[in-house]
Amino acid sequence: MDFEFGPADDAFRHDARAWLTAHLTRPTTPRTWERLLGRDGWIGIGWAEAGYGNRQARLTQQVVWAEEYARAAAPARVGHIGENLLAPTLIAHGTDEQKARFLPAIARGDELWCQGYSEPGAGSDLAGIRTAAVRDRDGDTYRIDGQKIWTSLAQDADWCFVLARTEPGSRRHHGLSFLLVPMDQPGRIDVRPIRQMTGTAEFNEVFFDGAEARAGHLVGGEGNGWRVAMSLLGFERGVSTLTQQIGFAEELERVIRVALESGAAGDPVLADRLVCQWAELRTMRFNALRTLGSSEDPDEGAASVAKLLWGGWHQRLGELAMAVRGAAAAIGPYDWSRERPYELDALQHLFLFTRADTIYGGSDEIQRNIIAERVLGLPREPR
Structure with a gap:
């Protein structure tokens, strides 16, 4: 498999990086940021259809945009559900009237x-x-x-x-x-x-x-809602998977940095766990690129396998973050009793949030059932 980018991708990277650098100069609200992205055509670059105010980009360029967006520490997207889930679903299953009504508004960043x-x-x-x-x-x-x-x-x-x-x-x-x-x-x-x-x-x-x-x-x-809903879930296997992995890589780098600064990396057991997390993340990236670059549709269990892999990986990273922090990880928030959000540091937040990774988006148990029944053809357990 060839994971190299070509000259056209490098030019696209230059344009993306220049745009992000020019526009990440002042604070902005989430909606204003979405409209800035939409104004210059950066929403919907992976859509199968153009003409809604979106520029189009081939697969490698979509990966480039995801990488540059993460590298620039750009704001968390509040429009990704419309852009990455609903829009491809409308392109696949919507009427011409539905496409004309909703896709331009999503591409402009006007409707969330x-x-x-x-x-x-x-x-x-x-x-x-x-x-x-x-x-x-x-x-x-x-x-x-x-x-x-x-x-x-x-x-x-x-x-x-x-x-x-x-x-x-x-x-x-x-x-x-x-x-x-x-x-x-x-x-x-x-x-x-x-x-x-x-x-x-x-x-x-x-x-x-x-x-x-x-x-x-x-x-x-x-x-026909079930067919449409399952089609939508299939779009979660898209380039957004790579965007997620870029975020994972940043979190892993933070954990490694803390381990080096605190001396925890000198523990051979913790060092081995850090290396394993890095290797597993690279493997998930290669698998995502292979799946995205395939001319064939993924099998029914591809999304379930991916969910099992990244859910477990991310949860283990949260546990590793607490091991790296050591005793300091047990220090509670600034004030648990106040109405304002708890004051957690980044690694505590990572640990607490990842406790849900094996539940939301389809629990591990459900994912294993899907793989067993729809891919391996195993019989259902009698009820």
């Missing part, structure tokens, strides 16, 4: 999205969702009732794509539909932040009480 999948009783097992959408007699509107949970960035989102049950009495993956729902519906949509042990609250509960969605904003046809 969140994902309405998980529910209190249906997290990793999405087929058990209960949120219901009933079509009005006029046929133009759906009314949605139910609850979603762990909804990232719902507090900032303008829209939510919601997986809901549109066929009463249906079970499992049958009778589900994929709806685009505006969030600005006071009294019908209630967003409640979930305070985590890290002190942050980027996840939310979202309650729908007769929330409205236009029938024209049904993607893929009524009852």
Whole structure:
């Protein structure tokens, strides 16, 4: 496998680096930053279609952009759910009217999205969702009732794509539909932040009480929501995987730096663990590049295998960070009793956040079931 970049990629890197350098000169709000990216065409460079205000870039150039963005320590993206998940899904399954309505607004950075999948009783097992959408007699509107949970960035989102049950009495993956729902519906949509042990609250509960969605904003046809939803999850295997790994590399470098500064790296056991983390991360990168560069679609278990690998790796990195810190890792936050966010250092935050890595996005147990049943063809255990 050839992982080298060519002259065109080097020129693209120069342009990306120059743009980031020029625009990361002053503080800005998340929405303003999204609009800056959109104004100059940096949103949607990996979309299969152009013409929505987005420049296009081949795969290696998308990797270059992800690398330069991370290298520049640019702001965390609040538009990535719309750009990297919904937009490719609309390109694959949406109508021309839906593409024309939503893709330009995403590309401009004007509209932010969140994902309405998980529910209190249906997290990793999405087929058990209960949120219901009933079509009005006029046929133009759906009314949605139910609850979603762990909804990232719902507090900032303008829209939510919601997986809901549109066929009463249906079970499992049958009778589900994929709806685009505006969030600005006071009294019908209630967003409640979930305070985590890290002190942050980027996840939310979202309650729908007769929330409205236009029938024209049904993607893929009524009852085809499972197919559309699974297609969307497949896009999580894209270049965003490499972006995530770049973030992992920065965290690993921080842990190594602390280990060297504190002398913890002199412990042969800790040194061996640091080397293993580095080697495993490089392996995950090569695997992601191989998968992305393949002319064939990944098998059904590719996403599950990747989730198992990075979830376990990141969790072990958090544990290693605490081992490197030693006794100082046990020192608590500045003041646990105050309403403001806990004052954790970077390694404590890393450890606490990674406790959830093997749960969110599909628990390890669910991922192993998918691999066993859909890839290896093993029979289900009788219930």
